[in-house]
Amino acid sequence: xxxxxxxLPRVPGPKLGPFTPTGEAKxxxxxYLGSPYSENAYVWKVKINGKRYALKMFRFKTxxxxxxxxxxxxxxxxxxxxxxAKYYDPFNCECRAYxxxxxxxxxxLAVRAYGYLILSFDQQAEVAGKMGVRHSxxxxxxxGAHEEHRGLPVRxxxxxxxxxxxxxxxxxAITEAQAPQVCSDLKGFHALGIRVGDIRESNYVRGxxxxxGRAWTMYHPGVMSCxxxxxxxxxxxxxxxxxxxxxxxxxxxxxxxxxxSVGDMKDMExxxxxxxxxxxxxxxxxxxxxxxxxxxxxxxxxxxxxLFTIIFMLFIWN
Numbered sequence: 001x002x003x004x005x006x007x008l009p010r011v012p013g014p015k016l017g018p019f020t021p022t023g024e025a026k027x028x029x030x031x032y033l034g035s036p037y038s039e040n041a042y043v044w045k046v047k048i049n050g051k052r053y054a055l056k057m058f059r060f061k062t063x064x065x066x067x068x069x070x071x072x073x074x075x076x077x078x079x080x081x082x083x084x085a086k087y088y089d090p091f092n093c094e095c096r097a098y099x100x101x102x103x104x105x106x107x108x109l110a111v112r113a114y115g116y117l118i119l120s121f122d123q124q125a126e127v128a129g130k131m132g133v134r135h136s137x138x139x140x141x142x143x144g145a146h147e148e149h150r151g152l153p154v155r156x157x158x159x160x161x162x163x164x165x166x167x168x169x170x171x172x173a174i175t176e177a178q179a180p181q182v183c184s185d186l187k188g189f190h191a192l193g194i195r196v197g198d199i200r201e202s203n204y205v206r207g208x209x210x211x212x213g214r215a216w217t218m219y220h221p222g223v224m225s226c227x228x229x230x231x232x233x234x235x236x237x238x239x240x241x242x243x244x245x246x247x248x249x250x251x252x253x254x255x256x257x258x259x260x261s262v263g264d265m266k267d268m269e270x271x272x273x274x275x276x277x278x279x280x281x282x283x284x285x286x287x288x289x290x291x292x293x294x295x296x297x298x299x300x301x302x303x304x305x306x307l308f309t310i311i312f313m314l315f316i317w318n
Contacts, residue, residue, distance in 0.1 A: 007099075008116060008155075009092040011083075013219055014099030019048075019115030019158045027055065027123060029130060040090045040213045042127065045161060054111075057119065057127065057156040058091040058213075059144035075221060076290050083289060087221055090213030091116075091155045097194050097215040098157070104192055109185045110209040112160040119154040162205045176251040178207030183257040185209070186242060193218030195234055199241035201249075221289055236261060 005023030007015035019025060028047040033054060046055040066084040071077075078084055086092055098113040107113075119127075128142045143154055174182055182204070189196055197214030204210065216222040223231065239260040246253045 016095035
C-alpha cells in the first residue's frame with residue numbers, strides 16, 4: 001500500500017497537493033499537446049478516472065541550469081543544492097505559484113491545476129515510447145535525467161484541458177477581446193507576490209496562462225534579494241512583454257499596461273507587501289536559505305561586487 005503523498009515543495013511557503021491521496025494514478029495517454037521540442041515539460045491529453053485532463057510532465061533540470069537561474073543577478077549562494085531545486089526547478093515553481101493561487105482564492109488567474117502526480121517507471125517508459133524512444137537505455141535521457149537525478153521519479157501536474165490541440169490554438173491564444181483581462185490577470189499575479197517570469201503567447205491558451213514553470217512566488221530568493229527598484233524593473237519588463245505581444249497581433253494596448261511598461265505604475269500598482277503573511281516562510285528565507293545569513297542579507301541589497309569591494313577596502317584599511 002502506497003504512503004500518503006506530501007504537499008510540495010517541502011519548504012515553507014505555498015504548496016500544491018497531490019491529485020490523488022498517494023500521488024499515483026492509472027493514466028491513459030491519448031495524444032501529445034504542444035511543441036515536440038519543449039525544454040521544460042511534455043504536455044499530454046490524458047484520461048484519469050474517466051475524465052480528460054492536460055497532464056504536464058516535467059523534464060529534469062541540472063544543477064548548472066538551476067544555479068544559472070539563481071545567479072543571473074549576482075545573488076548570494078544558497079545553503080545547498082537541494083535549495084536551488086526547491087525554488088528554481090520548473091515543477092516546484094509551478095507548485096508554489098498554483099499553491100499561492102489556491103490559498104488566495106485566485107485560481108481564475110491561470111488554467112486550473114488540480115494537483116500533482118508521480119509517474120511510475122512504466123508510465124515514463126510508455127510516454128517515451130510514444131514519443132519515439134525505442135531503446136530502454138534512452139528513456140532516462142528523454143526526460144533530461146543525468147547522474148544527479150538517479151532514482152528520482154518524473155513529476156507531473158494535472159491541469160484543466162482547455163483545448164484538444166495547443167498547436168492549432170496558438171494563433172488564438174489571446175484574442176483582442178481578452179487583452180484587458182490578460183492585463184488585469186498580470187496585475188493579479190503581481191499583487192499575490194508572483195513574478196510570472198515567462199510572458200509569451202505560446203504560454204497562453206484562450207486568454208489564460210498555462211505555464212508557470214519560471215514563476216517566482218514569494219517568499220523566494222530571486223525576489224527577496226531584489227531592491228524595490230529592481231522589483232519595479234521586473235514588473236515593468238513583464239508589462240513590456242505583454243505590450244509587445246499585443247502589438248505583434250495589432251491589438252489595442254490597454255492604457256494602464258502601456259503606462260506600466262514605461263514606468264508609470266499608477267494604474268497597475270499593487271501593495272508589494274500585502275502577501276507577506278507566512279512567518280515560517282519569512283524565517284526560512286531570511287535565516288536558513290543562504291550559506292551565511294548575514295552575508296546573504298547584506299549582499300542581497302548591495303550586490304556581490306559591491307560587497308567584495310567593501311571587504312577589500314576594509315582589508316587595505318587594516
